[in-house]
Amino acid sequence: MTDDPRPQGFDTLAIHAGAEPDPATGARQVPIYQSTAFQFRDAAHAARLFGLQEVGYIYSRLTNPTVSALQARVAALEGGAGAVCCSSGHAAQIMALFPLMGPGLNIVASSRLYGGTVTQFSQTIRRFGWSCRFVDLDDHDAVRAAIDDDTRAIFCESISNPGGYVTDIPAIAGIADEAGIPLIVDNTLATPFLCRPLEQGATLVVHSLTKYLTGNGTVMGGAVIDSGRFDWSASGKFPSLSDPEPAYHGLRFHETFGAAAFTFHSIAIGLRDLGMTLNPQAAHYVLMGIETLGLRMERHVANAQRVAEWLEADPRVAEVTYAGLQGSPWHERVQRLYPKGAGALFTIRLKGGYDACVAAIEKLQMISHVANLGDARTLAIHPASTTHSQLTEAQQIAAGAGPDLVRLSIGIENPEDIIADLDRALG
Known part of the structure; x- marks a missing residue:
């Protein structure tokens, strides 16, 4: 965006992050790339893209230029290393958990959550063999007691829906660090304008783009933003990110992509297989909404x-x-x-x-x-x-x-x- 070494302000990032004039036409607003697929330069180029050896566009279920611009913008606003956008806030929650979880594993979640999230965590995720333990996050001893060897994350909302309860994110992040697990914060109600959970110790942030980021009730969408700071290989608890991935000839996401491991996995595996894709027109609406956030x-x-x-x-x-x-x-x-x-x-x-x-x-x-x-x-x-x-x-x-x-x-x-x-x- 600029050669100026100074950190740019929030409102500047809300307008400019992830966006450059279109190289083909000079269009100043991010175009809607309403295309299912993208032309490869040659066979070798296609092979590098499919092998995750080069970043680019293949198929809009995975990557799309309009959606990529939105991902860069929300990552910049939250201070993250990368982001993946998807079809709804509920989809974002599953996308955040997907690389972390497996049958028999659990999460610890705040008892003060949106009712749909309570249902998703208490009922729906059980079909994957996952489970959730709901705890009052102001009772730090209870939070610690709920964590066991099978716990893979703590989940909360920065400001809760519906009561407006405000989470002490640094305190909960400290408990997550003690246990060697990530803290996932739904920052939908606060937005990065009021709170940046990654700066307060969270590992992942999720958003319903449907709400304040768009701001006009026109779009369904979600996002997951990664801090890029969590060591996915340290404990052996997160094999999807640390161990060889059979679908990519034994590639280890954390070893290969470092701070971008979670984001690459969420696109290359999560969007590929779960298909919770954000369409480019919706991404365009969110980009416009964020400009006035x-x-x-x-x-x-x-x-x-x-x-x-x-x-x-x-x-x-x-x-x-x-x-x-x-x-x-x-x-x-x-x-x-x-x-x-x-x-x-x-x-x-x-x-x-x-x-x-x-x-x-x-x-x-x-x-x-x-x-x-x-x-x-x-x-x-x-x-x-x-x-x-x-x-x-x-x-x-x-x-x-x-x-x-x-x-x-x-x-x-x-x-x-x-x-x-x-x-x-x-x-």
């Missing part, structure tokens, strides 16, 4: 703070979980680890319980009742009857999604209009 996040956070303070003072509301509030148990943690703000997602507990939540949802006018978050629009949902409905009531409460809660994703509209719609809905 810093500006949008500032407004999201400012609006969330104002709306949360108004709700906290309202007698119809029993509790507001926003960590930016002075009375939040995580307020000090936000100041220390997330100094730009606590995000824009939180829950409110209504004094009228389940029925009051349903009634409020149905009275909303400007605020959208949808199963999404991180949109420019303010969104609301009742998790207990929707996103977390597969869980028992005890699991819902543990996940911060009890029956008397409404989840709010605060958008970038005028805050007075958000407050007016909530005031009307609360009756």
